[in-house]
Amino acid sequence: MRFGTLAAKRSMRRGRLLRLWIVTLNTLLLAGFALAEDPSIRAKVMGKWQQSDGNGETKSTWTLKDSGDSIHVSNSIDTQTVAEFDCNTVGKECPIKRAGHKAIVAIWFNGAKLVEMETVGSQVVKRRFTVTGDGDTMELETIPLVPSGSSETTHFKRAQTEVSKE
Helix, strand or coil: CHHHHHHHHHHHHHHHHHHHHHHHHHHHHHHHHHHHCCHHHHHHHCEEEEEECCCCCEEEEEEEEEECCEEEEEEEECCEEEEEEEEECECCCEEEEECCEEEEEEEEEECCEEEEEEEECCEEEEEEEEEECCCCEEEEEEEEEECCCCCEEEEEEECCCCCCCC
8 A cells, every 4th residue: 555655646746846847838938928029129130131241242131120910021142132021920831932932931039039940842941030239230040950050140230221311
């Protein structure tokens, strides 16, 4: 009888620990979503971001515009637009075209980071956009998932908006 009681106590302890772990995980996840919905955090990543070469010429541009429940994304390399699309920010897949090829993207906020998961054919790439420092610098971490590869971080500067002259 004693063995059965000891096993029951262990089982109850495991159950309590599991419930505590689940509650803790849910709390952290909900806090992350609440932080992601903070408009001030979301607003920091919005804007036009440019990567320049050593001579000051623009190599790549990302433009991110908040459209309420979705985001408008435009990506250019040199002067050619390679992708322009609207997608929700809750991780639901959106069909797009990137450089003339069909692709699927999903976009969401993970705390202060904007995350984009892109699938083109059998290739899957994850991008994380993070505003750093004074708010005028953005890091773009590109992580090839399939096939796996080394991640690359590129740095962008917020482009100055032109003021119309009247």
